[in-house]
Amino acid sequence: MVAVAPLLAIALAVPRPIHAQMAGSDNRVRLGAHAIGMVSRVDPGIGGVVETDGYLTQPMIHGYATLWSGLFTIAGTLNLEGLTMPGGELAPGNAGEGFIDRRHPHTFMHELMATFSPQLTGVDFTLSAGRGFAPFGTDDPMTRPFVRYPANHHWAQILERWTITAAARLGMFTIEAGLFNGDEPEAPEDIAGLERVGDSRAVRATLRPVHSLELQASHAYVESPGFRAGPGLDHRQWSASARLDHALSPSSRLYVFLEMAETNEYDGDRKVFVFTSVLGETAWRPGPWTAALRFERTTRPEEERLDDPYRSQRPHVEASILGATRWNTVTAHAARSFPNGGLRFEPFAELSRSTVDEVTGAIFDPLALYGSTELWSLSIGLRMTAGLQHDRMGRYGAALPPGVSHADHEMSMTGRQ
Amino acid sequence: MTKQARHIGQALGLMLVAAVALTGCDKDPVANGDRPDPTEPVNLPVIGQGRHESRYTAEVAVRNAFAYTTTWHHRSAPGNAIFVWDVTGVPSLADSVIVHGASTLGDIQISDDGALVVVAKEGAPGFIVIYDASRPDSLVELSRFSSNDTNAGVHTVKLGRVSGRLYAFLSVNLGGSNTPSRLVNVDITTPVNPTQVLARPMGLPFIHDTFVRDGILFTALWDGGLSIWDIGGGNENGTVADPVLISNIVTVDGHVHNMWWFHNPNNSEKKYVFVGEESGGAVGATSSGDVHVVDISDIENPREVAFYNVPGAGAHNFSMDEPSEMLYAAFYNGGVRALDVSGDLGVCPDSARASDGRCDMRLAGREAGIALSTGDPQVSIWGVAVSGNRLYASDMLSGLFALDITALKR
Numbered sequence: 001m002v003a004v005a006p007l008l009a010i011a012l013a014v015p016r017p018i019h020a021q022m023a024g025s026d027n028r029v030r031l032g033a034h035a036i037g038m039v040s041r042v043d044p045g046i047g048g049v050v051e052t053d054g055y056l057t058q059p060m061i062h063g064y065a066t067l068w069s070g071l072f073t074i075a076g077t078l079n080l081e082g083l084t085m086p087g088g089e090l091a092p093g094n095a096g097e098g099f100i101d102r103r104h105p106h107t108f109m110h111e112l113m114a115t116f117s118p119q120l121t122g123v124d125f126t127l128s129a130g131r132g133f134a135p136f137g138t139d140d141p142m143t144r145p146f147v148r149y150p151a152n153h154h155w156a157q158i159l160e161r162w163t164i165t166a167a168a169r170l171g172m173f174t175i176e177a178g179l180f181n182g183d184e185p186e187a188p189e190d191i192a193g194l195e196r197v198g199d200s201r202a203v204r205a206t207l208r209p210v211h212s213l214e215l216q217a218s219h220a221y222v223e224s225p226g227f228r229a230g231p232g233l234d235h236r237q238w239s240a241s242a243r244l245d246h247a248l249s250p251s252s253r254l255y256v257f258l259e260m261a262e263t264n265e266y267d268g269d270r271k272v273f274v275f276t277s278v279l280g281e282t283a284w285r286p287g288p289w290t291a292a293l294r295f296e297r298t299t300r301p302e303e304e305r306l307d308d309p310y311r312s313q314r315p316h317v318e319a320s321i322l323g324a325t326r327w328n329t330v331t332a333h334a335a336r337s338f339p340n341g342g343l344r345f346e347p348f349a350e351l352s353r354s355t356v357d358e359v360t361g362a363i364f365d366p367l368a369l370y371g372s373t374e375l376w377s378l379s380i381g382l383r384m385t386a387g388l389q390h391d392r393m394g395r396y397g398a399a400l401p402p403g404v405s406h407a408d409h410e411m412s413m414t415g416r417q
Numbered sequence: 418m419t420k421q422a423r424h425i426g427q428a429l430g431l432m433l434v435a436a437v438a439l440t441g442c443d444k445d446p447v448a449n450g451d452r453p454d455p456t457e458p459v460n461l462p463v464i465g466q467g468r469h470e471s472r473y474t475a476e477v478a479v480r481n482a483f484a485y486t487t488t489w490h491h492r493s494a495p496g497n498a499i500f501v502w503d504v505t506g507v508p509s510l511a512d513s514v515i516v517h518g519a520s521t522l523g524d525i526q527i528s529d530d531g532a533l534v535v536v537a538k539e540g541a542p543g544f545i546v547i548y549d550a551s552r553p554d555s556l557v558e559l560s561r562f563s564s565n566d567t568n569a570g571v572h573t574v575k576l577g578r579v580s581g582r583l584y585a586f587l588s589v590n591l592g593g594s595n596t597p598s599r600l601v602n603v604d605i606t607t608p609v610n611p612t613q614v615l616a617r618p619m620g621l622p623f624i625h626d627t628f629v630r631d632g633i634l635f636t637a638l639w640d641g642g643l644s645i646w647d648i649g650g651g652n653e654n655g656t657v658a659d660p661v662l663i664s665n666i667v668t669v670d671g672h673v674h675n676m677w678w679f680h681n682p683n684n685s686e687k688k689y690v691f692v693g694e695e696s697g698g699a700v701g702a703t704s705s706g707d708v709h710v711v712d713i714s715d716i717e718n719p720r721e722v723a724f725y726n727v728p729g730a731g732a733h734n735f736s737m738d739e740p741s742e743m744l745y746a747a748f749y750n751g752g753v754r755a756l757d758v759s760g761d762l763g764v765c766p767d768s769a770r771a772s773d774g775r776c777d778m779r780l781a782g783r784e785a786g787i788a789l790s791t792g793d794p795q796v797s798i799w800g801v802a803v804s805g806n807r808l809y810a811s812d813m814l815s816g817l818f819a820l821d822i823t824a825l826k827r
Contacts (some may be wrong), residue, residue, distance in 0.1 A: 272697040273697070316640045317591075321670065324699060361701065363473065363702075
């Protein structure tokens, strides 16, 4: 309830997006809130046991300020998952930050980025700094049509880092380059990492040949993400994606998204492990309805689990893993939206079927752990939004599509207005 | 040149070749015992196996007629069991003990008098459990020890007697960025009342294992290397409660995981420490990491003189048949390897010397025995323990193997 209270407060107080004019300049601030109440059932969970759990997931408060006629902008997202689901969200196949088969809660300071936009001739250039997304990979899954995160989250996005990113857009082409701290968060309240800013780097190129189509390729070197002290394995990551978000009619949109990601783990100069992901998702939104389908094929490491088998040792002790598993998951999502002024309620149902295989010949045996190599999960819940919503999460300044900003986002498949 | 002179010349040449060859043989440091072909490692025969597959098997300890294995991680059942094996013949399960409150166990140790068995519990909250082993086939829990210093999980425990008192040396790995790894020493002379005498942060970033002998403590500090401490047997006035560092060496590639200080009863030498390096791999399929040989004849200035590498496999825990001058190493997917460690390990032909000057023990012909290395059956050997003419090898996948090492006896 601690987390729900601010959401309700914003929802009630801000039936429409805020456009607060600040005295003496062309400044404005917008706020928004988002949360999903959900019950999930996974069959089987660990040990062959059916697991059912309920929580408020993705509870967030967004803020976006435009200062001095857009010379500076500040984007902030407070994520309250550390309060509402400290034990994570049931999600077979997910792994990261010490959680396994549960998605970890994000940090409270999910993003707080300031962007400087000098008015240059012929090129749209911005410089962003703060805590947020490194210029790598694709949009945060929470701004995409599905509720459940894909298993490739840590292969396809690098987030919650102290970051300095320069972005330049010239016509249909955008290039970004950024420095950030490689260590990933260790707990929801964690804002550490400043001392490691600059040990990791990323570059992303984006091509938008037409308004609705976006092609992306990126590369990142991430130093010891799983071990803050620095002696963990380093990541060299690649990502490529295509994203189509197209208006079929004034009330109907089509969204198609394809991505490939690869993470190579290095011990010094020696490549130790490789993990890959291929993901495709599509959604059709006729009027208030949404129908979406996703296929994912992702490999992940199997690490030593703790007394709580949904948790793994962090930092990872030793240098070995128990194997790697390939998760093939098909997810279907259906929802209907009920807008009411600045509020929107969207009941949904989401069904996933995963198959899992060990692919290295190592000792990990999914059949022994889960009791089956076929896992089903069903989630039913209600998505609630008020005010500003992120249309695209994972890009800043000139890296956003032309005409789209956090403050003035267009109606799209994924940015729910 | 006359025909006779040519013959004399040929004879002298042959003698020279023979002399060189014999000289080369003299330089071969390997004393090969009764091995039929000293240039080829012996395939150590499997006497039998005690199978267990519902849990992953971890460490093994053996004394006389009984062996103990721990279990690890989650399989179809959690790693919360100790198995007691009757090893008078083919290993057969005699008993099992569930360690309540555990899901992963690590080391298991038998005290030098056989009176106690001690097991380490990994993961938070970490602790050790001390058992009465006066009936070795029926362990009785005497006590548990935990403290704030063990909370992150006890990765390994080793027992050692110093000045007549029995101690447990616990390696506790870091519990997050703000809780460094540490050595925790516990006096278990009165096993129903274990008492912590030391907690000292160490390790870069891990402390992985300890080895205690003659009042000298060795600590495996991962990328911090191997440290040697006076805890009562040196000249530095160290004690178990206040170890004094004698020296440190970072072996090639770090990742110092475990060690064994070799006391050679045949010549009273205490010259070598064998160091296990554990590097990355997918357990059961791939592993990596060498055995490193550290010469501590000048204990204040240890130096690495040799190494042993198995392509595609990495070292794990050790045991020794010291009278036979044989080191046995678990090598995960590479099975078990026996190394002849007689003689001077820093001397080898140039053809066996690596570019950094260390001797490659394989090229020097010191690979004396191999077992369970063919991939059929698939194995992942965690630990080894010598007892008489047998070597016991714990296989994470299938239980406990008994191997015949008679061929390597001296």
